[in-house]
Amino acid sequence: MIEKIIEGSARNKFLVFLMVIFLGAWGLWALKNTPLDAIPDLSDVQVIIYTPWMGRNPTIIEDQVTYPIVTTMISAPRVKSVRGFSDFGYSYVYIIFEDGTDIYWARSRVLEYLNQASGRLPSGVTPTLGPDASGVGWVFQYALIDESRKYDLAQLRSLQDWYLRYQIGSVEGVAEVASVGGFVRQYQVNLDPNKLAAYRLPVKSVIDAIRMSNNDVGGRSVELSGAEYMVRGRGYIRSIKDIETVTVGGDRGTPILVRDIASVSLGPDMRRGIAELDGKGEVVGGIVVMRHGENALNLIDRVKQKIKEIEPALPSGVKIVSTYDRSDLILRSIATLKEKLIEESLIVSLVIVIFLFH
Structure with missing residues (x-):
């Protein structure tokens, strides 16, 4: 069999050279376009549904949010398993699809079935899909x-x-940039229960009044002296004073304002964790998650280039420091692979030469 292959190759030199050129070009293309990563992606094809419902305990979240979503998703096509997790104020549902399922086909199916579940969820609860990333997408x-x-x-x-x-x-290939650490600033309205009782105001009426006051509305246009003027009502809250002057009710013709029943201030949102760097204190950071199927090494290079462009525009004294960079692991893995390939090539070449001498 080997003799026939050698004889056929000797007779068809042109086809052999053509095949070698084709395989060489294919190898060069694969060398430049093959995604490089040091960690193999062995995770399942999954879509995550994240649903916040602040202030509710896990039991209510499980009964009114997680259960309706899970029971709807188990009938989706090519679904292998559905896992639900209820936490304080949050619901997570993991839909695991069969191996080989296209991630974007799976996400579109989940959106279709999520529309069916939306009618069974409480008012104001809006589920959202997690990023289109895999379990090893945390690259930077x-x-x-x-x-x-x-x-x-x-x-x-x-x-x-x-x-x-x-x-x-905005960098190509980034699925999400998750913020960690620090404090999320918010307006905080601290109600006085004694004043609420004195004015006979329920808490819900105060919440509704503040929510309805934070809105811009449009009106018609008015034509005057050959010019057209657009009428609009400006009501977006921009400062503490704007909240303090919101009317929440009336007492014998006198408006009751928020400042009459509460104190308004800027403060931090509740948080469940912190970010610390090298034991020197708390910091603020970001986690870059790679989109499914992207080249990790190229993506990290693009992120670093973007950070270099951003740094001159940062406030004086503020710097961006890398805390995790998978490209170092990838480059060291490639160097190890090259070293072993060269060693094996030399050994194989030596063995072939020895056999040719015999």
Whole structure:
């Protein structure tokens, strides 16, 4: 058999050279386009449904949110298993699909079945899909450091949430940039129960009044002296004073304002964890999650390049420090692979030469 292959190759030199050129070109293309990663992706094809319902205990979350979603998703096509998890204020549902299922086909099926479950969920509860990433998508992490000590954790978190997260999220191949650490700033209205009882105001009426006051409305246009003016009502809350002057009721013709029954201040949202760097104190950071099927090494390079573009625009004294970078592990794995391939090639070549001498 081997003799026939050698004889056929000797007679058809052109086809042999053509095949060698084709295989060489194919190898070069694969070398440049094959996704490189040091951690094999052995995770299942899964879609995560995340549903927040703040202030509710796990039992209510399980009965009114997790259970309706789970019972709806078990009938979706190519679903292998459905796992539900209820926490304080949050519901997580993991839909595991059969191996080989396209992730975006699976996500579209989950959205279809989620529409069926929406009618069984409480009012105001909105489920959302998790990022289109795999279990090994955590490829890069950074921290914001203020060397000047001019900015507190709340200001750094605002910088991360309203600037850095969107800038890095625009990089091709990034599925999500998750913020960690710091404090999320919020307006806090601390009600006085004695004043509420004195004015006979329920808490729900105060909540509804503040929610309805935070809104812009549009009106018609008015034509005057050949010019057209657009009428609109501006009502977005922009400061503590705007909340304090919201009317929540009336007492004998006198409006009752929020400042009459509560104190309003800026404060941090409740948090369930912190981020610390090298034992030097708390920091604010971000986790870059890679989209499913992307090249991890190329993605990390693009993220680093984006960070270099962002750094000149950061406030004075604020720096971005890398805390986890998988590219180092990938490059060391590639170096080890190259070393072993060269060693094996030399050994095989030596063995072939020895056999040819015989």
